Amino acid sequence: MKDTKTRILNAAEKLFSEQGIGATSLRSITAEAGVNLASIHYHFGSRENLILRVFERRLGPINAERLNLLNEFGQRAGNSAIPLEKIIEAFIKPPLFCEDAIDDLPASFVQLIGRMHSEPKETQHLLMSLFGDVITSFIAELKKALPEQSEKDLFWNLKFSIGVLGIVLVGEETFRQVLEPELTQNRQATLERMIAFLAAGFRSSGDSPKS
Amino acid sequence: MKDTKTRILNAAEKLFSEQGIGATSLRSITAEAGVNLASIHYHFGSRENLILRVFERRLGPINAERLNLLNEFGQRAGNSAIPLEKIIEAFIKPPLFCEDAIDDLPASFVQLIGRMHSEPKETQHLLMSLFGDVITSFIAELKKALPEQSEKDLFWNLKFSIGVLGIVLVGEETFRQVLEPELTQNRQATLERMIAFLAAGFRSSGDSPKS
């Protein structure tokens, strides 16, 4: 039996993923965690701070591993630039495979990351602060891999990549009603599919568009 | 002064976009609209029905114009397949330029569409029902444009496109803190940038991936 603090975090993460953050009450969290209602405020002070901690616990290691992978690929590449596919992999693989990183939770947080983008503004900004240097590092490496492209192009394409990542993380269940159920596949296949799609998109910039 | 029903819809759309759906109360909507609290239940019956009507009012014309454009491009192509770029344009242009379609509202609903993906499941399913045949029609046309690709590939790439569309619709403000502010550009340039990115991604499928 974990301590109360992590049990709250786990329960909150699960319910946030399933029902959305705004629709999840503190009482449902404490019920899921099997702890007392007041313990949330004892350990976290407020509801908003709990939300922040839930994200912080996961995004920290995820972003750390992003930079780790980027570093690793950089050393493997030596003086030459990291292959574009590898840069993309370093960016999207950690959130896709993050589930077992901290606890034995199901893939709940993977969905939750997808939900991140639609939070109220204040929460958004706080979450974005956890991202800062990751973007900077990846843009720098993308610049080396695609030197002919402008920084503006790279920013836009990275933004597109975040969008693709978000729609994948939010899960298949959402679209299973309207998209085909055959979409289900293992995560490794999804990763390779995303890398190919995004790499092609990145390389498309600079072409003269045929209107 | 519009009638009460559309004033409620406009106010709800604005507040939903700004604060998120779950965080918006009926009382704040009636305050914004300058109407009585009870009028919401008089015209819409319940809160959930109001949410549905807000989306319905916009998604109806948007999806209709998607199919219109697809049809128009189809006739222009005659017997041959519609160019991939045109199929993509028919899919992403209507939501990008939808603002002036119904009312003189600011681009609030554009953001709201981006938020769609993170609603509770029941709302999700109801919203997805407004999408049904659109996906079917576009997959059919994509099949003609990219006959060598499997239907599974097309579904995945379309899903990726929805992700890119979502991240663009959710607005620049979210990322302005961590991404560069130079990202701002007019909507037409954004459209062309997206089309180029997505078309390249679509065409990448089937290539043997270099692991």
Next chain:
DNA sequence: AGACAATTCGAACATTCGTTTTAAAAAGGC
């Protein structure tokens, strides 16, 4: 053992929520 801090518990706080009800007033069509 006792003493002290950390933690957990049960209960209650004041607010806000969606919803309903009542009545009256305003608007519009026939």
Next chain:
DNA sequence: GCCTTTTTAAAACGAATGTTCGAATTGTCT
């Protein structure tokens, strides 16, 4: 004119919310 539809006003409903507080409990140290 009258009759129906719409809008406003005010109040109240039960339920659920985030938060707070003091007492009880547990754990840890000497």
